[in-house]
Amino acid sequence: MGLTSNKTLVLAVLSAVLLFAGTVWLWPRLARRSWRAVGGRIGLLLGTQLALFAAVGLAANQAFGFYASWADLFGQEKDQGVVVDHTPGGGPLEVVGSRRVPGAGGALPRAGGRVQEVGIVGRTTRIATPAYVYLPPEYFQPRYRTHRFPTAVVLTGYPGTASALVEKLHYPRTALELARDGRAKPMILVMMRPTVTPPRDTECVDIPGGPQTESFFAKDLPDALRSHYRVAEKAGGLGIIGNSTGGYCALKIALHHPDVYAAGAGLSAYYKAPIDATTGDLFQGDKALRNRADLWWYLAHMPAPDTSLLVSSSRRGETNYRDTLRFIERVKDTGRTGISSIVLESGGHNFNTWRREIPAALEWMSERLTEPLK
Known part of the structure; x- marks a missing residue:
């Protein structure tokens, strides 16, 4: 899927929503003081933040047109203008x-x-x-x-x-x-x-x-x-x-x-x-x-x-x-x-x-x- 595709944006938004809901749902199970529970809490919080950041970034990019493709985003577009x-x-x-x-x-x-x-x-x-x-x-x-x-x-x-x-x-x-x-x-x-x-x-x-x-x-x-x-x-x-x-x-x-x-x-x-x-x-x-x-x-x-x-x-x-x-x-x-x-x-x-x-x-x-x- 392309960087500016609506499908990409919808997928990012759904991922953020699902990760947020999963964090709320699983939080009681991860309330223990074991290393596994602490790691789970860190993973859920980090995943939710990254998904939210990606959704906001994709929405802003669609609104303002900063980057046209994944290659453009990572600086891989090299074709010179004529x-x-x-x-x-x-x-x-x-x-x-x-x-x-x-x-x-x-x-x-x-x-x-x-x-x-x-x-x-x-x-x-x-x-x-x-x-x-x-x-x-x-x-x-x-x-x-x-x-x-x-x-x-x-x-x-x-x-x-x-x-x-x-x-x-x-x-x-x-x-x-x-x-x-x-x-x-x-x-x-x-x-x-x-x-x-x-x-x-x-x-x-x-x-x-x-x-x-x-x-x-x-x-x-x-x-x-x-x-x-x-x-x-x-x-x-x-x-x-x-x-x-x-x-x-x-x-x-x-x-x-x-x-x-x-x-x-x-x-x-x-x-x-x-x-x-x-x-x-x-x-x-x-x-x-x-x-x-x-x-x-x-x-x-x-x-x-x-x-x-x-x-x-x-x-x-x-x-x-x-x-x-x-x-x-x-x-x-x-x-x-x-x-x-x-x-x-x-x-x-x-x-x-x-x-x-x-x-x-x-x-x-x-x-x-x-x-x-x-």
Whole structure:
């Protein structure tokens, strides 16, 4: 039986109920002080707790889609995502610390690249947030000392931590390996949370009377990066990618600001900002602002931007699968905005799934960022 099968869930619930009833029924017989009685009590209590834990875990997994199969749960899903192109015809920035790229080997940055921990302060929004910046080996090599590199902003989900992009999703290591294999250009990666004013989930919205999160990503962040690093100066050299909430933000910001971001990739993204306890009232009754944050409404009512989008999902395990297919068709109908996709056969809303999609997504991003090595 599959992990997400109703039969599996029913079996787990029945097991928990039967073990609980058995514990109550057999407890008087196990009330003696012998080792056998004590062992029986321990076994019944442990079995009941494990069955209850399994039932609750299976129910939560069905509700939220964390894992699609037993192989997904135990990290055994290894098939890599493949991009399908649906397009017709084909401020101040302070460096806090730095370290080697995990798993890259080599002590010198010109051999393995470097990850710097930085603090970014928006010049106009005054938003301050931490980030990690991956600089490829070429950044430190003398022959490229005047070269500006294509750059991708990388966003986590909510609540997320920027360090997970380095340590769990392996973005720097993947970018390094792709460049070494000639599958992607050497790129700078700027890895951070979309939640720049925690604990509030701002959904990358300019909130009336609150944090101007979209403006931070659209204006302050690119300005800060260009003032401190040799990032691409043209719009064609900057992209944005994220998973879950970060994926929604990446798609929205690429759609709203094609003059800044040439491409946006949403892994396991959704397409409309939620309103819940973590977000509060994002729009303060402003209907125009709410519509603008709704990607369905935006594509139907606003001029199609000249940018490229990538979306991902799984046929089994992701709750956004049908919405993703609809989104692809909606973008194709614009006739101007490019759209590509990664669709796995199986994969839940988790790190293992995104690790399988990230290599293809970065390769896709590299193809759409025009700043070449000279």
